[in-house]
Amino acid sequence: xxxxxxxxxxxxxxxxxxxxxxxxxxxxxxxxxxxxxxxxxxxxxxxxxxxxxxxxxxxxxxxxxxxxxxxxxxxxxxxxxxxxxxxxxxxxxxxxxxxxxxxxxxxxxxxxxxxxxxxxxxxxxxxxxxxxxxxxxxxxxxxxxxxxxxxxxxxxxxxxxxxxxxxxxxxxxxxxxxxxxxxxxxxxxxxxxxxxxxxxxxxxxxxxxxxxxxxxxxxxxxxxxxxxxxxxxxxxxxxxxxxxxxxxxxxxxxxxxxxxxxxxxxxxxxxxxxxxxxxxxxxxxxxxxxxxxxxxxxxxxxxxxxxxxxxxxxxxxxxxxxxxxxxxxxxxxxxxxxxxxxxxxxxxxxxxxxxxxxxxxxxxxxxxxxxxxxxxxxxxxxxxxxxxxxxxxxxxxxxxxxxxxxxxxxxxxxxxxxxxxxxxxxxxxxxxxxxxxxxxxxxxxxxxxxxxxxxxxxxxxxxxxxxxxxxxxxxxxxxxxxxxxxxxxxxxxxxxxxxxxxxxxxxxxxxxxxxxxxxxxxxxxxxxxxxxxxxxxxx
Amino acid sequence: xxxxxxxxxxxxxxxxxxxxxxxxxxxxxxxxxxxxxxxxxxxxxxxxxxxxxxxxxxxxxxxxxxxxxxxxxxxxxxxxxxxxxxxxxxxxxxxxxxxxxxxxxxxxxxx
Numbered sequence: 001x002x003x004x005x006x007x008x009x010x011x012x013x014x015x016x017x018x019x020x021x022x023x024x025x026x027x028x029x030x031x032x033x034x035x036x037x038x039x040x041x042x043x044x045x046x047x048x049x050x051x052x053x054x055x056x057x058x059x060x061x062x063x064x065x066x067x068x069x070x071x072x073x074x075x076x077x078x079x080x081x082x083x084x085x086x087x088x089x090x091x092x093x094x095x096x097x098x099x100x101x102x103x104x105x106x107x108x109x110x111x112x113x114x115x116x117x118x119x120x121x122x123x124x125x126x127x128x129x130x131x132x133x134x135x136x137x138x139x140x141x142x143x144x145x146x147x148x149x150x151x152x153x154x155x156x157x158x159x160x161x162x163x164x165x166x167x168x169x170x171x172x173x174x175x176x177x178x179x180x181x182x183x184x185x186x187x188x189x190x191x192x193x194x195x196x197x198x199x200x201x202x203x204x205x206x207x208x209x210x211x212x213x214x215x216x217x218x219x220x221x222x223x224x225x226x227x228x229x230x231x232x233x234x235x236x237x238x239x240x241x242x243x244x245x246x247x248x249x250x251x252x253x254x255x256x257x258x259x260x261x262x263x264x265x266x267x268x269x270x271x272x273x274x275x276x277x278x279x280x281x282x283x284x285x286x287x288x289x290x291x292x293x294x295x296x297x298x299x300x301x302x303x304x305x306x307x308x309x310x311x312x313x314x315x316x317x318x319x320x321x322x323x324x325x326x327x328x329x330x331x332x333x334x335x336x337x338x339x340x341x342x343x344x345x346x347x348x349x350x351x352x353x354x355x356x357x358x359x360x361x362x363x364x365x366x367x368x369x370x371x372x373x374x375x376x377x378x379x380x381x382x383x384x385x386x387x388x389x390x391x392x393x394x395x396x397x398x399x400x401x402x403x404x405x406x407x408x409x410x411x412x413x414x415x416x417x418x419x420x421x422x423x424x425x426x427x428x429x430x431x432x433x434x435x436x437x438x439x440x441x442x443x444x445x446x447x448x449x450x451x452x453x454x455x456x457x458x459x460x461x462x463x464x465x466x467x468x469x470x471x472x473x474x475x476x477x478x479x480x481x482x483x484x485x486x487x488x489x490x491x492x493x494x495x496x497x498x499x500x501x502x503x504x505x506x507x508x509x510x511x512x513x514x515x516x517x518x519x520x521x522x523x524x525x526x527x528x529x530x531x532x533x534x535x536x537x538x539x
Numbered sequence: 540x541x542x543x544x545x546x547x548x549x550x551x552x553x554x555x556x557x558x559x560x561x562x563x564x565x566x567x568x569x570x571x572x573x574x575x576x577x578x579x580x581x582x583x584x585x586x587x588x589x590x591x592x593x594x595x596x597x598x599x600x601x602x603x604x605x606x607x608x609x610x611x612x613x614x615x616x617x618x619x620x621x622x623x624x625x626x627x628x629x630x631x632x633x634x635x636x637x638x639x640x641x642x643x644x645x646x647x648x649x650x
Contacts, residue, residue, distance in 0.1 A: 123568075127649070375581075
């Protein structure tokens with residue numbers, strides 16, 4: 001049997017200490033020992049039974065229950081005051097054989113992998129690389145669990161790829177403790193695995209685009225994601241450049257993404273006509289307090305895999321460790337090392353801070369370029385998604401807010417993501433620009449606006465300027481802002497709730513509800529009249 | 540005289556506890572995760588600590604200290620701390636007593 005420990009606690013906190021939050025029971029499960037249960041499918045199914053038992057226990061006690069991975073989210077989305085289930089040690093990995101495929105699938109079985117919820121990005125990359133494969137994209141780092149990534153929408157800045165959830169093609173979801181509550185969900189328009197595969201994990205199959213897209217970014221509230229099927233691709237290399245370019249050029253690229261006709265060119269990254277190539281990844285770093293003429297940008301180009309790359313270009317990891325343009329918080333921490341530790345003094349120093357140069361070009365695998373972030377202390381992060389065509393205007397509005405009503409101890413960046421099909425994915429625009437504000441936590445005082453107030457004002461100023469936006473589910477925000485979810489997602493909110501309220505019984509909806517869901521008003525339970533929302537649409 | 544004694548005591552104590560630490564880490568492996576409230580570089584990881592004095596006999600000189608609690612059978616991170624006091628103990632006992640201050644994180648069992 002899977003080994004579960006249950007510990008009484010009074011509080012829980014995120015990795016970056018954005019709480020603490022109250023907690024009654026912390027629950028952690030390890031898989032049965034391999035020697036006692038050698039078949040991995042048996043251990044997977046054994047873990048499913050354990051999850052169902054824990055869900056039943058929570059229901060019987062009138063408690064809520066929530067899966068917890070690496071606790072990287074800075075919002076309270078992962079928190080549940082009653083019972084939190086740490087699942088990062090549930091990390092089985094399976095290859096998919098040709099016999100496991102659905103008869104109408106378009107997927108190549110060599111690119112499909114079935115992963116248990118607690119697999120972290122770094123170990124998935126290692127598992128795939130050992131088979132000559134790679135993830136399509138990750139976040140800026142690698143510590144998140146796969147289920148946590150898709151539930152909150154973790155993304156990088158791969159313009160034409162999307163977020164982590166966008167390469168998920170199947171989801172094993174547990175919605176209760178009954179025999180019918182273990183589901184395997186896929187898109188009916190793009191089936192992947194066969195019914196017989198689902199039978200090996202004792203799951204009932206539902207192929208339905210609407211249901212799949214609702215569960216895809218489910219905020220941890222559609223049930224318990226026990227496993228996912230991902231589509232990987234052949235391994236590749238990334239060539240990373242950091243350059244200082246004119247502010248106008250950087251922002252024009254952000255709003256047009258027209259690299260071909262841009263004056264920004266990197267020698268060697270051009271086509272036969274000498275036009276700039278479209279990068280795999282584009283990111284802009286901005287210090288809002290310093291009206292510099294140049295912005296630092298990170299451009300990364302995708303290259304065919306070359307087994308000799310380390311001999312040709314050097315080992316990328318020692319360089320990545322030294323670079324400052326990694327994730328945004330890391331950059332700020334590196335800048336802050338030179339400045340006074342007192343927050344007002346630090347902010348004052350930011351006024352004169354020129355973002356550093358970084359000329360070294362590195363080549364490495366996805367897992368090496370987006371390597372370990374490590375712990376960076378008590379941090380905050382806000383992240384707004386806007387249509388990339390609005391990105392310059394939105395950046396201007398948010399930077400002005402920091403200058404006029406701040407300052408706050410943080411700096412800005414822009415990343416870009418292709419649209420997701422997830423109903424509540426914040427990457428909802430054709431290409432979404434995520435404007436990020438990351439920094440060091442501070443106490444609000446008479447001299448500095450509080451983070452809570454600043455978070456409210458960010459929403460207000462974007463609304464006042466009529467800039468449509470979304471907010472990253474795992475970042476700091478005023479999640480109680482009236483009408484926020486509907487303002488961001490419109491009719492998708494009703495559709496998401498209808499599907500949730502059809503998929504879950506009322507008592508299970510209560511079990512999988514937390515305060516975050518209540519804050520964003522996605523928790524109300526009204527069974528929809530159309531019960532066909534979650535029908536299996538193909539066999 | 541009294542002040543001098545106090546100063547000598549303070550300096551001696553500072554010398555004995557003064558230390559440096561070195562951290563070794565596997566670059567392509569996943570460390571074993573844990574839900575903790577640590578606020579150091581090992582935050583979010585299952586950190587185990589060893590803080591002891593090993594008595595070495597002639598017959599056991601090359602015998603390693605066994606680590607038995609890594610399910611994966613492998614280590615991800617080792618942080619080794621050396622103090623002046625530890626070196627002094629090693630010298631005055633002719634190497635028979637050795638201070639061991641180690642933090643380690645196992646490699647996550649890949650399952």
